[in-house]
Amino acid sequence: MSEKNREGKRTARERLAVERERQKARDRRRRTLLVSAAVVGVLALAAVGGLLAANAGDDDKKKDSAGPVVAPTGAAGKDKLAIQSGKDGAKSTLTVWEDFRCPACKQFEDGYRSAINGLVDKGQLKVQYHLATLIDDNMGGSGSLRAANAAACAQDAGKFAPYHDVLFQNQPMETDDAFADNDKLIELAGKVEGLDTAPFKKCVTDGTHNSWVTKSDKAFEDAGLRGTPTVLLDGKNIFEDQKNPLTPDKLKAAVEKANG
Structure with a gap:
């Protein structure tokens, strides 16, 4: 095999290796984006859940405190x-x-x-x-x-x-x-x-x-x-x-x- 052919094959292998590394990098980025999106989604759901729980607590307080103000007997000040x-x-x-x-x-x-x-x-x-x-x-x-x-x-x-x-x-x-x-x-x-x-x-x-x-x-x-x-x-x-x-x-x- 001529030196020229060997050099061409080596160059092709190198190009393929480079392309594979690029594809791996793209795959890593895609996985990172998917994971990030999932995390954001979970955090958003947690935030909504926390907000709903907080609002539920506020609703309970409002319910407990509803009604007329009735002072106890002998209240002062x-x-x-x-x-x-x-x-x-x-x-x-x-x-x-x-x-x-x-x-x-x-x-x-x-x-x-x-x-x-x-x-x-x-x-x-x-x-x-x-x-x-x-x-x-x-x-x-x-x-x-x-x-x-x-x-x-x-x-x-x-x-x-x-x-x-x-x-x-x-x-x-x-x-x-x-x-x-x-x-x-x-x-x-x-x-x-x-x-x-x-x-x-x-x-x-x-x-x-x-x-x-x-x-x-x-x-x-x-x-x-x-x-x-x-x-x-x-x-x-x-x-x-x-x-x-x-x-x-x-x-x-x-x-x-x-x-x-």
């Missing part, structure tokens, strides 16, 4: 959005914004409960509780809303303070929306003497005060408050000075001083 514990004549007022699903609120209650209840019992302090649904908004679910409604139902029965304490003492993990179960809220009412009654159960299951809770949460947002708990003693944030916060003992001393 602006627009009757507070539940008061203690006598009107007390010289000091503690304003507390709380969420029953909020771990920091539980820490506050566990640390300050004894001091607050003692001052209330002495008639030296009144506490105005404002209920928010911050954790529902951040984590999803409806436990903050339903627990707050149940607490308002307890207020109707004259049992807000002890039931309020029971809810925090039995608070689930933040990610566990256990308070969304009305049966759980009714079960906890059994820990408060005289609360587990037919009217209380109906109030809880009917969501009688849901719209009131939603209005309270809106007031929380409108006030520009950053989180729960927000606690004010006679209008001053007790945690404002992080280096020198108002401890339970300092709270007692401040209130007793105000009462002479």
Whole structure:
């Protein structure tokens, strides 16, 4: 075979090899495009699914909060959005914004409960509780809303303070929306003497005060408050000075001083 023929065959083989590599490259690009399209499709479906789930959650909230605003018995403060514990004549007022699903609120209650209840019992302090649904908004679910409604139902029965304490003492993990179960809220009412009654159960299951809770949460947002708990003693944030916060003992001393 002549050198010319050998060179021609080699050139042909090289051209074929180059063409095969080009075809492989085209095949790889095509597969990449197909896979990419499939991934985009899955992500789009996931996004739609997430959007539908989010909208479903919003729809559930709207459904829970539908109906007239019914304030609990004896509601106090602006627009009757507070539940008061203690006598009107007390010289000091503690304003507390709380969420029953909020771990920091539980820490506050566990640390300050004894001091607050003692001052209330002495008639030296009144506490105005404002209920928010911050954790529902951040984590999803409806436990903050339903627990707050149940607490308002307890207020109707004259049992807000002890039931309020029971809810925090039995608070689930933040990610566990256990308070969304009305049966759980009714079960906890059994820990408060005289609360587990037919009217209380109906109030809880009917969501009688849901719209009131939603209005309270809106007031929380409108006030520009950053989180729960927000606690004010006679209008001053007790945690404002992080280096020198108002401890339970300092709270007692401040209130007793105000009462002479």
